[in-house]
Amino acid sequence: MAEPNLSPACFTEYNEQTQSSLFSLLPPEIRYEIFAYALTSAPDTRQRPERDGYCTRPGYETPHRTYTELLQTCRKVYMEAWFMPFICSEHAFWMASSERVPERIITVEKMQQCLDLIHDRHGEVQGGHIRVFPQLWCLEGTKDFNGIFAMRHFYPKSVTITIRYTDTWYWESNDELHIEGEWGRWLVLPSSVTRFCIDIESIERRKDEVDYIAGEMADRWRFQRADGTNMVAARADTSVSRWTGSSMLGGERWVRDEEAPGQLRYYFATITWRPSQEPLDDQGLNPPLEVDWIRPSIPDLGCNYIEEADLDRLGISMTVPAEQAVAEYIADRDRRRDVVEQTVRQVLPFVQGYEALALRTPTARPRPSDYDLDEEVQVLIWHNWV
Template sequence: MNAITKLEGKTCKYIGIAFSEHEALGKYNDQTSSPLFSVLPRELRDLIWALATAPYEDPNAKFEKTAYYYRPGHTARLRTEVALLLTCRRVWLEANALPMLQAEQSFYYFRGAPDGRDPEWMARLTKHNSQNLGELHLLIQMGTMEKLADPTWSLRDYFLKNRPVRGDLQPRVFRLTIRHTDWWSWENDAPLRLQDNWVKALLDAPELRSTPILKLDLETLDYKADQLAVIVDRIKMIESESRPSHYVGNSPTMTRFELVDKQDTSTWEGPTNIDDRVRHAYDGKATLTYHVVTLTWNLRFTELPHASVPGLRRASVSLSPDKDPFAVDKDWGRAEGELRFWYAAILPRRREPRMTEWTEGMKQHHFMLRFWTQVRWVSRRQAELGEAVRRRQFEELCGAAREREWAARWEAEKSLLKFIGHRVP
């Protein structure tokens, strides 16, 4: 446990960093003696920062060409250099968001690359990194993707397993790729088949209503291009529903995904021994030529077609407490449920046929004994909860004093650290 985590535990507050020049005003050197800041305009500096922090394929971490995950853009581990951010505070304040904004975070279901992400990695992202999530890339088998058509499944379930938090999944670009080895029965060279309902669910996913661009890659072999063309034409006919998701002024407005007219088509070549295994379906072929079709949708306002979606406020969803996925469970509710269970388990016994007066008296005695035992348990549990609440209030009072002490210290030291919100114990 580091010092920051310990201090968060004592103050009951999260600790963050001032990420903008406006927040950190007076806490950094303007670097006016450097022509990089005094001569070059901010637009050119942003281009320099972007080039210096752009992701690239590490030449020292190449993937095997026969691996399932080997394809253009994924021939080696993706790497991002962040040494630039350590030069000075002025550079850090201007460029700290760029590594996440430009990075591609790839999730594999299944047969993933060594640099693939997982829900545990996603859950560890800070609020700042979640807000600057660039491209979220999902490479997934057809059977697993079809789960999205199930009403009990959501797009969020592929990336996060913890309790939903507003804003924890809002990438700038969401890309979904169905590779040649992700189609049904690809090993037997079976004809291509794709269900439309999961594509419809993807276009209507509420998790993507803060994502400006949605891309769908469909990859197959060149001699199946005609089969893929039929599927692509069918997907183009699927329309996104209009849903209220953003505020324009003080009123919620409708958004929907609109298909870009021009589709992108590309090809690439790979070996026939996928996963170092000989496939009889490829006998006589020296290489495999892959055919890839990419469909792109842009998020648009239904009534304001030329408006830009990014940067606007999300519409808040009003739900009753029993249906709100963000509501916190109450211990008292669980205790009350257990008490109802005892009532249901014991009361029916009183309706059994009367045998003898003594037997009936014993039954009533056992019933009252169990009933009052449960009542005492509920009372004790309620007292424990009350004690926990009082202890928590005391800790918050002590934490508030520590918070003021450390805030004054950081202000005197011109530190970029700050307390950013209440921490749930």
């Protein structure tokens, strides 16, 4: 299949639209703001919002869409604004395992094609916002950031790295929040960047950890641009936000962290770095940050999560409180275990008899899988037999 032609239409003739006040009265700077507002991407309202999953968050409930109808009104508008859907939108990159990435994403290779086209027609065009969603294991193991910041003709004004709750180390085990800083020494921001942000997210009950890490970042972390300019943050420039999302993550309902039935309450801090003439001290720059105090214990419900398949089988809806959902799940698990153990006691003597027979004959040793048995029964037989 042939690659799509990304080159813009080039009209040799078009109406100057002098009769239109948009072109005859408004200066280009005002038209730019109008066009930017109309051509900036936004969540696609035609699609049903995704409530569950790792990638769902404010502003990313559905894939983004750019409404380009404005470019179809006349050639004059098109020639002046064809590149703006690209320049004015937020472009998201993902540094994560495949199950943590949306189906449709922009790649460095595809974006480079667009950057080359815009540069060929318009030269250096600054603008746009880049957001990177990295899992910490990927962020802390990189030196090239998957080529994101090495693209040619790349002049974003704003860059944000968003570290989600489920991107942190061992969140499944409720480990303390910690992040290495070595990757920050490898990060060289484009010279056009005037605002660099890091979002640190966790759940509401762990907001003290977020506040501590965010404060330490603002005080002790620095970054650099390609032109050598230092980027410095201040605690006073740090903001906090909250949002509520589904507790269903990766096919598992995380009852341990629920604030309300089927819901997680997220808390995140945004640290902002801006250009500064302040010199950097390389000693102790971007040290690793870790929560080192004894944290309050959390209630033991009996399990941290329940798989979606078990919820469906038991008819437990997302509106059922966590304690009740866990109680029903554990009761069912215990009943199933009793049935399995009883079945094993009945079947095991026959299997052992076949084993004794196999030792006296040249036939292959039978396996539990040779019988029409439940998978759980097979597992328990193996534990007693092998």
